[in-house]
Amino acid sequence: MMxxxxxxxLLGGAAATATWSRGAPAQRAGIPTVGVLxxxxxxxxxxxYFAALIEGFRALGYVDGRNIKFEHRFxxxxxxxxxxMAAELVSLNVDVLISVGNAAAPHAKNATATIPVVxxxxxxxxxxxxxxxxxxxxxxVTGLSTFAADLVGRRLQVLKEMIPGLSRVAQLVNPNAQAxxxxxxxxxxxxxxxxLAVRMFEARSLDQLEPTFDAIARAGMQAVTVSxxxxxxxxxxxxxxxxxxxxxxxxxxxxxxxxxxxxLMAYGTDHIALIRRAGVYVDKILKGAKPSDLPVEGPTKFExxxxxxxxxxxxxxxxxxxxxxxxxxxx
Numbered sequence: 560m561m562x563x564x565x566x567x568x569l570l571g572g573a574a575a576t577a578t579w580s581r582g583a584p585a586q587r588a589g590i591p592t593v594g595v596l597x598x599x600x601x602x603x604x605x606x607x608y609f610a611a612l613i614e615g616f617r618a619l620g621y622v623d624g625r626n627i628k629f630e631h632r633f634x635x636x637x638x639x640x641x642x643x644m645a646a647e648l649v650s651l652n653v654d655v656l657i658s659v660g661n662a663a664a665p666h667a668k669n670a671t672a673t674i675p676v677v678x679x680x681x682x683x684x685x686x687x688x689x690x691x692x693x694x695x696x697x698x699x700v701t702g703l704s705t706f707a708a709d710l711v712g713r714r715l716q717v718l719k720e721m722i723p724g725l726s727r728v729a730q731l732v733n734p735n736a737q738a739x740x741x742x743x744x745x746x747x748x749x750x751x752x753x754x755l756a757v758r759m760f761e762a763r764s765l766d767q768l769e770p771t772f773d774a775i776a777r778a779g780m781q782a783v784t785v786s787x788x789x790x791x792x793x794x795x796x797x798x799x800x801x802x803x804x805x806x807x808x809x810x811x812x813x814x815x816x817x818x819x820x821x822x823l824m825a826y827g828t829d830h831i832a833l834i835r836r837a838g839v840y841v842d843k844i845l846k847g848a849k850p851s852d853l854p855v856e857g858p859t860k861f862e863x864x865x866x867x868x869x870x871x872x873x874x875x876x877x878x879x880x881x882x883x884x885x886x887x888x889x890x
Contacts, residue, residue, distance in 0.1 A: 615835030
């Protein structure tokens, strides 16, 4: 885990580079330029993801300003900014374009048919038509996916084991996010198999989270899950955790980063590892590999995380049999 001082130093250097170069043509000076289309409003909001990307490149010997140059753009979950910032990075003629998350990836793909695009943290790149298939992506796009067919079902199963008598689950969705439709279909199917009633509650921005949680509580929901692949649950992870605790709702997160602010549990993939791996793909492309020849990678590591402090705060008692299965239990 990166210490705060190290992250601030890293952030400061990257921000200075981005500020100095913004709006000007990419100055290669013999070194490759990599554009990065994020989803939150700043490097600080991206937090562990931003740090993981830079660390991944450093592990391969790349240092910003020395033998590689980064152009970072932060759309703040706004569709028009995703579009304009993707176009801006393409206009700088970057050597490779990285997109982070489901919302960013289609805009990166639509912005160029020639510049190699490496996506990461995409739920289903085939369904979203980013690639033709995992083994043979085709075109100029490849990357790393969080896709696992039964992950949502397993997450709901664990939640049901945690809460005796669980019957009503709220799903927090951002209707502006492309992944929402797929998430809704998958969770409804999984909930039906488990005998759970699931209801969708929408929030398009951070300021809509509080009234949405008020509505969830009024509707008598017992638990809340957040949609994997959407940027808002990550961007608003601290707010979401605080609101869930305030309303005594069991919050099920999808990653360590969305769990740590105070969710009751999380079951999902190691997102930090996927972010770091983006550098490996870029390195191969800079050395001559074609995106069409680089198979899309799926997740290989899953972890169950439980927060006992949150359990006590919201008045639950998690069965010992489930705690034994957890990869990590926070006291």
